[in-house]
Amino acid sequence: MRLTGQCPLCLGPTRHQPLCCHCRRHIRAHAQPPDTLDTSIPLGVRVFSLGPFAGALRRIVLAVKHGRDQRLNDWCGQQLAIQSRHLMRPDALTYIPSQRLSRLRRGGDTAAGLAIAIGRGRGIAVVPTLQPPWRIHSRTRHHGQRQAAKGFRYQPQPLGRLWLVDDLMASGHSLRQAHDQLSAEGHIIEAWLVIARA
Numbered sequence: 001m002r003l004t005g006q007c008p009l010c011l012g013p014t015r016h017q018p019l020c021c022h023c024r025r026h027i028r029a030h031a032q033p034p035d036t037l038d039t040s041i042p043l044g045v046r047v048f049s050l051g052p053f054a055g056a057l058r059r060i061v062l063a064v065k066h067g068r069d070q071r072l073n074d075w076c077g078q079q080l081a082i083q084s085r086h087l088m089r090p091d092a093l094t095y096i097p098s099q100r101l102s103r104l105r106r107g108g109d110t111a112a113g114l115a116i117a118i119g120r121g122r123g124i125a126v127v128p129t130l131q132p133p134w135r136i137h138s139r140t141r142h143h144g145q146r147q148a149a150k151g152f153r154y155q156p157q158p159l160g161r162l163w164l165v166d167d168l169m170a171s172g173h174s175l176r177q178a179h180d181q182l183s184a185e186g187h188i189i190e191a192w193l194v195i196a197r198a
């Protein structure tokens with residue numbers, strides 16, 4: 001572990017933590033309460049985020065998305081674990097998968113890493129339930145037969161109460177699509193957890 005380092009947001013010194021104390025305080029102060037009024041969110045689903053996709057949080061999401069800072073991703077997961085502490089733990093956490101190419105480029109799946117950090121904070125298992133829509137298995141690959149790039153591919157898991165994790169809620173389209181697909185399979189999605197909301 002780095003004992004001293006540079007805060008990726010303000011470039012000031014930081015000790016033991018991925019962010020300096022000023023930036024940590026700033027982000028915690030701007031954390032948004034769970035929102036159940038937004039009509040783009042399914043009824044009854046609670047959305048947890050550290051704040052709007054602007055300023056410091058925008059820089060964090062971009063750094064995390066480009067795989068530049070795993071510790072920052074872990075820290076965001078810890079904060080989301082704290083923020084969601086009053087909501088009863090689900091059976092498992094699941095996440096929106098990155099597209100295959102960006103996952104290879106980053107050397108990891110951002111939302112999966114975030115889910116693992118949240119799970120660690122609250123003692124919740126992480127299960128992969130979705131795969132990117134356009135990943136084609138070599139067994140079923142034929143010329144001229146490309147899988148339609150619509151919806152995720154479902155990876156069966158025991159049915160249960162799930163929380164859905166992604167790094168950014170922009171239009172909310174991917175989350176909604178994943179939510180609807182998992183609900184159709186019989187899962188109950190109780191919350192969406194993201195670093196920031198656009």
Ligand SMILES: [Zn+2]
Pocket residue numbers: 007008009010011012019020021022023024
């Ligand atoms: Zn800072």
